[in-house]
Amino acid sequence: MALAKAALLIAVLLVWQLAPLPDYVLSPSAIAGHFVQALGSAELYEHVWASLGRSLPGFVLGSFLGATLGLAAGTARWFDRMLSPAVFLTYPVPKIVMLPIFMIWFGIGDLSKVLIIALACFYPVFINAYYGVRQTRTILVWSALNMGATPAQVFRRVVLPSALPMIMASLRVSLALSFIVMFAAEMINARSGLGQLIRIAENSLRFDLMYVSLVTIAILGYSGDRLVRFAHARLLAWQQPAA
């Protein structure tokens, strides 16, 4: 099986390398060469730094608010009735359309981008935290109350642990979303970052830079996802994470 996989991968790469390609599709060896070359220059790191400076604060802010408000909405009925309809009503709406409005309100700089990323990250974490709390087994809550636990203890020892796996699962989704929204926002309007790099490369027909930006965002997305999964496995060792 492993042999078949390796053979398929090598075959695909060989066909890609040897096929007659138009200018805008580079061969794997050319992409690798340009990427290694870009790794040696400071310019790439500046773009990566600018992009991460937008996506990570947005991810942290959005996920934190989503988890907090989701836990609150799952626990307190009046809060649920007040907030949840608004959240579920706006859930299927593409959040990126708010970017122009955010740019008018919060300026054209990084703040509007961080906030739009936070908005996009908020939804999946809120919904998973909410359902995580609601999925808590009633019998466990009853037993805890019966044994004299205070509501605060029930929340900390029973509700929170049973909601955590769902919240961790949603962090994977929201981290991927933060990269997508960051890239989109930078493609639409930015003075630095990977999305802007790919736009500049596109406009000046620098295909090598286009692929460098593409490979970089792919590596960032992949390693970020691995990191969240690693954290999930370490923090929630008692639960088998779904593949």
Next chain:
Amino acid sequence: MNRILPFAFIGIVLVIWEAAARSGLWSKLLFPSLVSVFHEVVLFFTRAASLMEAWTSLQRALGGFALAAVAGIALGMLMGRSKLVAGLLDPLFSGTYSVPKLALFPIFIFVFGIGSLSKVALVFLECLYPIVIMTYAGARDVNRVLLWSAHNMGASRATILRRVVIPASAPFIFAGFRVAVPVAMIVVVITEMVASADGLGYQVIYAMSSLRTDRMLAVVVVIAALGYALDKAVVLARDRLIYWEKLDTYYV
């Protein structure tokens, strides 16, 4: 009390907005009055030209989604029923799942042109992942006893696929659809905002460039309504087709 609470929060937000708009503290560019936004929404629906823009976006979203649904169900079924296909394709899908496919858009523009095709292709690619992954999960987890029974009663492989595997994985397929439909809308709007001369995403950018915040918000309302309606359509179709299993969610 319980009846009004759901509307209270939304109502308060709208009232604060209107108060901010009327207070005169901020320019109309920042907080246009809700009345003028509503006026623009009505204008949008009465103008044939703007309805055509919505139709363009809808075509792109649904076109890419439909292609992804056909290819995704086929691939997912193959992966679920064949160890070989799963072994070959699963690493590919799970390895590139977390990579933002949006980064491919500039290359797609060169390959497929700046018109609808590059956008449909990107929608297809982004929608393919959730549909394949969910279909795969569904087809893999079919109750083994059902498969054995069908086999024992002399059903052919085609019959088993049609009468056992597909109905059993239908709830999973629709779960994938529900993830994919908002993704299709997001990708269409983003690609139209980045590089387009038509569609709703372009209308948002165009209204903003002409400093018509009220018109921009009207387009945002239309996009929101479209996203909401598509999601409801998927849920409706799901409840009609999979009548034996109710969607056990609270609001969604």
